[in-house]
Amino acid sequence: MFKFNRYLTKMIVFTIGVSTLPIILLGLFFYTRTSGTIQEKVNEGNILILEQTRLRVEQVLVTLDLQIARLSDSTLVMEVLDNGIIPSQFILVRNILTSMSQVQTFDVGVQDIHLINLKKNWILNSGGLNKLSDSESSQISGYLNINNDKFWIAGQERLLHNDSSAAEPSLTINLVKKIPAFSENPDGMFIVEIPSKQLRSYLSNNNTLGEVIILDESYHVLATQNETMQMEGESLNTLIARLRKSEEPSGLYEAQYGDKQVGVAFQRSSFNGWVYISVIPIEQIRFESRRTGWIILATCIIMLFIAVILSLTGSQRMYAPIQRLYQSLIANQDKERKRIDEFHTINEGFTRMRNVQVQMADQIKNHIRQLEEYYVLKLVRGDMKSSEINEKLGHLNIGLNKWKRMAVLTIQIDTLKGTRYSERDSELLLFAISNMVGDLIPQHNRLVPIVVQSSQVTLLFDDPKSTEEFRTYMYSIAKKVQDEVENYLSLRISIGISRSYGGLKDANRAYKEAMDAQKYRVLFGQRTILHIDDVQPVQNVTTEYPKELERQIFDAVKMADREKTRLLLDPFFEEISGQYQNYNDYQIAVTRFFVNLIRLLQDSGISHFELLGGDPPLMEQLYALASVEDVRNWFKFQIIEPMVCVYEQQRKTKYQTISQEVVQMIHDHYDTDISLESCSNLLNYHPSYIGKVLRQEMGISFSDYLMQYRLNRAKEMLEDTDMKISEIAGKLRYNNSQNFIRSFRRLVGMTPGTYRDEYIDKLCNGQKL
Template sequence: MKLHASSFLSKLIWFSLLLGTFPVIVLGAFSYLTASSTLQTKVYESNQQLLQQKESQIEQLLRLIDYSAIQYMNQPRVIAALRGSLQGDATGVGTVQKLLDAMSKLQSSELGAMSMELVSLRGKWSVSDTGLSELSTSDLSEYDKWVTDPRTSFWSGTPSSMKLVKKIPAYSAHPTGLLVMSIPLYEINKLIGSDTKLSNVLIMNEEQYVFAGNDGAVLGKRFDALPFGDKKEIVPAGQGFYTDRTAKERVGVSYRASSYNGWVYLSVVSIDELNKESQNIGWFTLFLCLGILAVALLISYLGSRKMYRPIQRLYEVVRNETESAVTAAASNEFEFMNERFRRLLLQEHRLLQEMQGQSHQMKEYFVFKLFQSDMAKTEIHDKLAMFGHPLGWSDMCVMAIQIDTLAGTRFQEQDRDLLMFALNNIVSELITSECRLLPVVMGDSQVTLLGSSESDAQQFKAYLDTMAEQIMGTINRYLELKISIGFSRVFADFKYIRDAYREAVTALKYRMKLGEESILFIEEVQPEQGVPQHYPDTLEQQLLDALKLADRELAAQLLPQLIAAIAADERTHEAYFVSFVRLLLQMLQAIKDAGVNPNRLFAAEQELFIQLFRLKTAKQVEIWFQDAVMEPLLQHLEQRRNEQYHSISSEIIRMIETGFDTDLTLEVCARRMNYSPNYLTKVFRKETGVNFSDYLSQYRMKMAKKWLIETDMKIAEIAEKLKYNTPANFIRYFRKLEGCTPGQYRENYFNN
């Protein structure tokens, strides 16, 4: 079978074409979508600016009218007129004229075609631009909807105008008069303008009726009856944008809700008109991409042919010197050459394996088997002789090395395997081969069998201690890691090597008492059997009480003392974890006793025990208890306590606002809420910054000033309602706070 020389060339051309085509298509689509999105974003931003401008212009007019109304209704002549009755005599005519003169002074070009009406509900008369009118019972009934409205000042709409209604007095539950300011809707439409080139601007009142705008077809309709409003809900006191499809086109609606009077300003723009601009961009992008594709096709063809020439020459050389079996198995030039080279490399690799053998792997397997299983003594000696290891050791010991922690280092948990490999290499370099077997990594430990031909056990142990310090210093210098080293008991027979391995790993577990960077000999750290063990019950109970009271500072002081007391006791490593598990169980029970479900604080309780058993030192246990167990509980209890404090202080404030005119005391509040007065005093001061009596006095003084301004109550009546013993006490306290007597305060207010 003869290969076609162009098989790889065609693939190369297609690959180059695909490599040039895909980015162009992605770039073109991205450019078109980005341009369209940017265009719509700009239109949305401009519509929001337009709505903000219209809102500012209209509300400036409304606020000016509101301010004029306040000026007029607070004039002494207006207040005096509403308190009395107007007659047709000379005095009444003069009063009406003064009221009309005051109305005319408020008229200005800025307010437009505004009209005013002053209504006396008590005197049953009204004064407007047309003069004085007497009101009948039927006339007064027309004002009932405004009188019963709980608001003291509000805008009310009619088909032709918007009316500002203000009650007089402003905060009285039974007003004696009304001031009505009317502005025609065409004044508002004048501010909106009639330019609909970009969008239509509409205004919707609190009842969601469109009452103004430059689109006459939707005026007077409810928002949910509009083509673009049937499925949308405008968020009160907010702004936003959404799209909708009407029967004719797709539109985008921008809206702003006014915080002044609750009106909503809408801007409706046709997205189909905007997309016409995007389509022009899309056509330009398409033609540009087609041009780039044509250039990419030409470059792909010419470049691929030039790149293929060296491959073609190499293929011709290899094909002429190979057997036909290889040619028949190949489908293209590269597969053909790959098969030929693979056979050559395979033959070379087999020869290399036969020369080098499997010496290192066999040594490593032998050491693993030596540590983990019982081997016959004759098999051990045979393998030691075969691998060239020393046979004349009189003293032997197993050394195990573990990393204390990766916290605070430049390494992550995924680097642990690589770090263990580095530790193994460092041990191999520091300890000569005459004094050790091959160092190996077993789980999270680096394990080495050390030996000495000297018969002095003390000298051998001193050598082990010196070598451990050298290894620890070298690792700290190059890797900046904290490690601990454990040693088994010294033994003389290889049959004890498996037990010695377990002793070395067990010795490392006593870091719980000695801490990080420890050199641990099993015979020195393992306590004697039957030693009585003490558990600090008092410290534990104090810590649990501090947690229940959410006393963060005390808990932070007691936890290190409790952990240190447990770690200082002579006990086995299993007993350490039994004590820590007991502490964890007590904390979980304390959490439940506090009415907290542990599942709200922790993902799973069993995961806590798994994390605890992974810890190696008392310091790690202390940090873990602080961060993983105590901190979530303290945060939850503090949040619950703050919520309770806020609820209590809010209830006390409500009692003050509703019962300020009664003999209200802190003890009365405490009886109603079933709390002690001392506890309420602490909570209320923490939440408000003042004590109960000061807050009650301040609120009563606030109500006194309000009654002085808005009512005709006498000073003695106010003092009696506010529960002062005598009017003199009330006058004295008022003068102390305000610098004047209540009568002077009322007189100064109306004079000013």
């Protein structure tokens, strides 16, 4: 029995060493590095969570700040602060309260909003219009002493509505905005109250290691991540004292927090000066390091065990083919032969096989040229199928994959008259030219030259950077062959060149083109080199992108017209799929449509990431689609439908704003010659568009609403004043009192005089309107 165990043992030892040594080294490396890097990674994660918390809180506060700034600059607020409020101005008060309630309903947890008139000494809030109390005036005076026109301040109770029934005071954060800004003597101010518990809802709840705390500019605690955390204490004061000494906008340090060593990350807000800190116990981080070390150790042990098992099994499996090969080589040998090393025996067997192969190759080599000529002849005649090309030419060791472009050169003798040759020498001359072509053109750039009827044919290959470069190369080869034939054989020849193609499957077509080019030598004379494009140029098919259909689709999207958009998509894709037969051209057209749609969406002020998402990227989704139908449906439902929803919402919001502005104009200028045209000029919209918006939003036309409002004002004048009917008619812009009386009677059912008399009678009888 042969001693295979020695080589098998070597294989086992080698594979175990190779597989286990890297595991041991990697385990030691990761164990030593883990302890030092886990704390750094945890700190980086803690800082990232802290920054995300700060940005989330500041995003809400900045939005609230912008809402209050916009409200303080509104004409309603300026009018109230300048002229005050009288009981009859209930509409003005209602509009202000509505504007304030819109800010209060913003998802920020606003408790109340107060508008204070410092000149008139009153306060307007959700409780109504009231005079300022002494305590409220004192508190507001304290705000006036602060130099900033806008600031955030915290207190243990609500500043302007102290609730004595409350069980315990709660921390409230106030946004104070003076009106007007940057004035030494402001006319009024807005005070927005936010409970501190609202800030806690914005703190990160996924920070399992640390605790997030928010401090104001004076380092007072505003909110903590954990509601049960102690708000004040000696330990927290120690951390705050360290912060007071630092002027850095952000940082990370270690400190003693009670009986624990903690890592503290902090960031100062440039928006309102608040300080955001995150506290994480160092011991917990080290515990994670130790636990990770044990995990790495256990993993290494398991991997070592698996590596040993795999090495034993793998070595035996790898040796099995060697054993079978050795047994097959010595099966027919003399059993009495002295047994030697198995690899030596295998080497001898392969040497014998190689010698036999060389002998066979020498025999086949003599027939290769004839076989190659036969295959080339079948190629140019079109007798070889595409599926047979790689199979049959592969036997000739021709590297078909090395070539990118292929063309055919055909050579014909112009004439034998005036030469030393006769017509019977023509075939021999063509074979001589074929041999010269084989010598002039490198073997890796051609197939074997052949003679077909009265022409010499050569299939030429190259890997050019461009089609024009390959064409230049073919011209240079043709010129060289032409010159050599004339020098050595004293013959004039003409050469035809086909267009370039991407593979041998087009060899027959290229051969016909080269032969067609040869026919034009009658017009150009002898000794010519003719390319098929020079005599039969290809007519390029021009395509046109359907710009008009694209414009109509975009108009329908902007008008939020779903039906029209869907009707236009089908002819759009039918046109581009019909014109662009080339896939690259079609893909460019679809990409152009996609880019234009995204540009349209961005012009509307909406981010396509927020609306359409980006996972996976939109371009990857588009290029992964397999058919025109899939592409059309993708555009219809994934891109255009969300865009239509955006434009539809924008139109609704725009309609509401326009109708509110028109109503306010009517209320402010009912006693002037106000008209739909004058309002449209001020709002910079067409009158018909304004009328359409009012009918959609309010269900009434401009003239009807103006008439109803003037009628209500006329009723108030008849009830509250002694103005004559003619004076009221003039104030309401009627041409004469008779028109006013007729209009009043048509709408109310009685004349203005009768209405005033009935109102006076009811007052005298103690009745209330």
